[in-house]
Amino acid sequence: MNHRMPRILFYKKSSATVLLAIAMQTAVGNPSTPADSTYAGTTDEIIVRYRTASDMNALLGNINKKNITSIQSAAIRHGRKVELLETNNSGRIIWKLDRFVFNADAEILAAEIAKNDRRILSAEPNYRMLAPQAITPNDQYWPSQWNMQNSLVGINAPAAWELSTGAGIVVAIPDTGYRPHSDFVANIITGMDFLHYDTEGRDGQIGWPNIKLSTGYVVWQDRDRDATDMGDYFLQRNSSWHGTRIAGIIGSQANNGNGIAGGAYDAKILPLRISGLDNASDKHLEDAITWAVGGNVSSGKWIAGYATNYILEKNRTPARVINISLRRSGTCSVGVQKAITEARNAGAVVVVSAGNDNQDASGFSPANCSGVITVAALDSLGARASYSNYGSIVDIAAPGGTITNNNVRDAIVTPFNDGSTTPGNDNYNYAQGTSLAAPHVAAVAALMLSANPSLSPDQVEAILKATSHRFVGSCAGCGAGMLDAYSAVLAAKGMFIRPFTATSTGSNLDTSRPSLNVTINVEQSDIGKTGNLYVQAVTKNGSSYFLMPNGWVASEISSPLPYRITTLGTTDIPALTGGQLPFQIPGLKIYAGYGLNEYDFLANRRHGLLYSFAETSPTTCSLTVAPSVIAKGAEYSYTVAGTNLPNNAQAFWYGTKNGIADANGDAQGNIQAFPTAYRFSNQSGQNGKYVRYLQIRNSIGEPVCTTNAVSTEMLAAPTCTLSSSPAVVPAGRPYSYAINGANLPPNSEAYVFGTKNGIPDVSGAFFATLVALPADYAYTNQPGWAGTYHRYMEIRQGGVTICKTNTVSNTLQ
Numbered sequence: 001m002n003h004r005m006p007r008i009l010f011y012k013k014s015s016a017t018v019l020l021a022i023a024m025q026t027a028v029g030n031p032s033t034p035a036d037s038t039y040a041g042t043t044d045e046i047i048v049r050y051r052t053a054s055d056m057n058a059l060l061g062n063i064n065k066k067n068i069t070s071i072q073s074a075a076i077r078h079g080r081k082v083e084l085l086e087t088n089n090s091g092r093i094i095w096k097l098d099r100f101v102f103n104a105d106a107e108i109l110a111a112e113i114a115k116n117d118r119r120i121l122s123a124e125p126n127y128r129m130l131a132p133q134a135i136t137p138n139d140q141y142w143p144s145q146w147n148m149q150n151s152l153v154g155i156n157a158p159a160a161w162e163l164s165t166g167a168g169i170v171v172a173i174p175d176t177g178y179r180p181h182s183d184f185v186a187n188i189i190t191g192m193d194f195l196h197y198d199t200e201g202r203d204g205q206i207g208w209p210n211i212k213l214s215t216g217y218v219v220w221q222d223r224d225r226d227a228t229d230m231g232d233y234f235l236q237r238n239s240s241w242h243g244t245r246i247a248g249i250i251g252s253q254a255n256n257g258n259g260i261a262g263g264a265y266d267a268k269i270l271p272l273r274i275s276g277l278d279n280a281s282d283k284h285l286e287d288a289i290t291w292a293v294g295g296n297v298s299s300g301k302w303i304a305g306y307a308t309n310y311i312l313e314k315n316r317t318p319a320r321v322i323n324i325s326l327r328r329s330g331t332c333s334v335g336v337q338k339a340i341t342e343a344r345n346a347g348a349v350v351v352v353s354a355g356n357d358n359q360d361a362s363g364f365s366p367a368n369c370s371g372v373i374t375v376a377a378l379d380s381l382g383a384r385a386s387y388s389n390y391g392s393i394v395d396i397a398a399p400g401g402t403i404t405n406n407n408v409r410d411a412i413v414t415p416f417n418d419g420s421t422t423p424g425n426d427n428y429n430y431a432q433g434t435s436l437a438a439p440h441v442a443a444v445a446a447l448m449l450s451a452n453p454s455l456s457p458d459q460v461e462a463i464l465k466a467t468s469h470r471f472v473g474s475c476a477g478c479g480a481g482m483l484d485a486y487s488a489v490l491a492a493k494g495m496f497i498r499p500f501t502a503t504s505t506g507s508n509l510d511t512s513r514p515s516l517n518v519t520i521n522v523e524q525s526d527i528g529k530t531g532n533l534y535v536q537a538v539t540k541n542g543s544s545y546f547l548m549p550n551g552w553v554a555s556e557i558s559s560p561l562p563y564r565i566t567t568l569g570t571t572d573i574p575a576l577t578g579g580q581l582p583f584q585i586p587g588l589k590i591y592a593g594y595g596l597n598e599y600d601f602l603a604n605r606r607h608g609l610l611y612s613f614a615e616t617s618p619t620t621c622s623l624t625v626a627p628s629v630i631a632k633g634a635e636y637s638y639t640v641a642g643t644n645l646p647n648n649a650q651a652f653w654y655g656t657k658n659g660i661a662d663a664n665g666d667a668q669g670n671i672q673a674f675p676t677a678y679r680f681s682n683q684s685g686q687n688g689k690y691v692r693y694l695q696i697r698n699s700i701g702e703p704v705c706t707t708n709a710v711s712t713e714m715l716a717a718p719t720c721t722l723s724s725s726p727a728v729v730p731a732g733r734p735y736s737y738a739i740n741g742a743n744l745p746p747n748s749e750a751y752v753f754g755t756k757n758g759i760p761d762v763s764g765a766f767f768a769t770l771v772a773l774p775a776d777y778a779y780t781n782q783p784g785w786a787g788t789y790h791r792y793m794e795i796r797q798g799g800v801t802i803c804k805t806n807t808v809s810n811t812l813q
Contacts, residue, residue, distance in 0.1 A: 137254045175273070175274065179241060183426075321445045361374060471665070623693060692712070718742065749766065
């Protein structure tokens with residue numbers, strides 16, 4: 001895809017303005033790996049239009065004389081070869097490249113061709129239009145599918161769908177079976193019901209078709225090919241329609257104006273019914289996995305005194321992906337492990353959910369089986385969902401959603417059935433769980449295998465981990481990162497750029513250095529391919545400037561000018577020449593690296609910091625909190641201040657709760673001005689002692705300042721009481737009120753309410769600041785005060801009522 005940058009104007013050396021001159025060169029070596037010709041963002045043709053037909057004919061004459069034209073020379077400088085493809089009488093020539101290149105590279109070459117020959121009216125890539133894919137699906141619930149969208153937490157499925165939709169891949173789902181929901185029934189292929197008995201399966205089917213003993217007895221009460229879910233209700237437990245949810249997340253059809261869009265909407269779903277009235281068992285799971293990949297599954301019965309063994313009909317549509325959204329406590333059974341190993345040997349990727357116990361996943365099967373991809377659940381903010389299991393055996397995290405106080409905005413919408421026990425009508429429903437996180441990964445695995453069927457299970461797992469995004473919320477024990485469908489499919493197609501290291505010949509960049517040689521060391525791997533080289537200058541405010549190769553004037557173009565590097569390994573690039581340094585700005589940083597395009601270079605951090613100018617006006621930042629002890633329900637605020645901090649800075653939280661890390665780069669958001677205050681309130685379950693500090697980053701995510709740490713204490717639910725003595729107070733005699741309680745913060749305030757002789761006489765008048773408890777307040781009965789009084793207090797912090805006392809009565813004579 002082509003991502004254009006805003007036009008940046010630079011001028012020649014004679015101008016009073018600083019010259020931007022960067023000498024860059026392509027490395028010498030073999031042509032880089034061809035870009036995928038099925039990707040819409042590539043082309044292998046350049047269209048050149050001449051001002052007149054005679055100008056074109058002059059060029060053709062040179063070609064006939066076997067002279068190298070300026071167009072061919074330009075292509076050679078870019079590591080490409082071109083040959084004449086066709087001409088017409090209007091002055092149009094189409095040149096064919098020796099390989100497909102990304103549109104951005106073709107635009108660069110076209111710009112150079114047009115620049116070098118005044119006879120050329122225009123030069124541009126022959127952009128290709130492939131079968132259209134909807135960037136924004138028209139499915140009814142798509143606006144609610146944050147989990148599939150391109151966001152901080154969403155998996156960016158629409159971009160992946162431009163490359164693959166899962167066609168040709170079978171995904172097996174051992175679960176409760178499926179309801180023939182209209183949103184995905186077209187993708188269902190005939191599976192297997194592994195439940196032995198009608199009382200367990202509730203489907204009225206009593207045997208395997210056409211199987212008889214030698215005595216003529218029918219093999220009753222055994223497995224059949226109908227995996228329809230008839231309900232797993234039991235006593236007060238409603239039917240879960242669990243398998244229908246999983247099938248919908250993976251295989252719901254997209255762009256049909258109905259329901260949701262599945263992650264691999266052209267994949268086929270192989271339903272395997274292994275869970276019913278009595279839930280699933282290791283035996284059923286073992287057999288289902290084996291059968292899913294085309295293995296032999298035998299069954300034996302003892303009927304009417306005769307023993308029989310038979311082999312189930314083989315699965316003729318073997319699965320390449322198996323999603324298991326089930327779990328039990330304990331170790332992985334020998335049989336299930338054997339089935340998983342055999343499935344992997346057959347080329348199947350096995351994806352399992354980590355479990356919903358908020359415990360270490362190592363204590364649960366099949367998450368702890370060898371060779372599986374174990375998936376934790378993310379909430380909509382990118383943190384580990386409160387229910388999700390975690391630990392060292394977790395491989396990756398994907399959206400699982402949360403439902404808070406019946407608010408489904410942050411949950412996962414799936415196909416469902418409105419029957420509480422037996423099947424009813426199709427509908428849609430919101431849910432949460434690692435059961436829903438796993439099929440996101442299974443769907444992406446299907447996209448990857450559709451794009452590159454030769455990938456092994458180990459390669460799929462490696463790619464999923466290598467292309468995952470770093471966590472944007474607190475997610476300890478969540479694996480390598482957050483699922484990224486687009487990058488994973490790019491990698492599967494050999495178009496992903498691996499990370500690299502960048503080093504240089506000096507320790508600091510200054511005006512006395514005659515030149516800067518940058519050494520880029522690209523990490524090689526089976527999925528690493530070359531991309532475009534970018535050199536980027538970034539100011540402290542995050543303003544970004546792409547530095548142009550020597551000889552180009554930026555005002556002549558509107559897109560950056562990367563050069564393609566044609567070899568992996570170490571490359572020396574003479575980047576800056578003394579006397580022609582691009583900027584003299586304190587705090588400026590210079591980056592270099594690779595990317596498929598500028599977006600890939602920036603968003604996925606495929607670069608390294610080379611040099612930075614010394615900061616003559618250092619940044620400072622500080623954090624304060626008030627109050628530091630907060631009652632339950634009360635508000636408090638953090639204030640971040642500082643000097644020389646960038647515009648549009650971003651703030652990220654770090655810290656501990658009761659000495660245990662609980663915030664690790666959680667995003668607070670952009671800061672438009674300093675100081676800025678963030679207001680919060682002490683909610684249920686937050687009581688504890690906290691330490692917090694902020695890391696301030698510029699607009700491209702680079703840290704520029706870290707604040708001091710501040711401490712707060714969130715109190716549990718408060719209690720408060722009011723007493724008065726004596727109950728009857730003679731004229732001129734003393735009496736008192738006493739306030740006591742627990743979990744009341746220092747310097748909270750008491751406000752009095754009440755009546756005199758049944759008539760309200762005070763309503764929220766300030767009474768006292770509670771410096772310490774208990775607090776006694778003495779009075780003397782004065783003339784004119786006679787009457788019967790009822791009094792209670794509201795205790796407030798920051799204007800918020802945190803506790804209300806009992807009512808006391810006394811009579812003043």
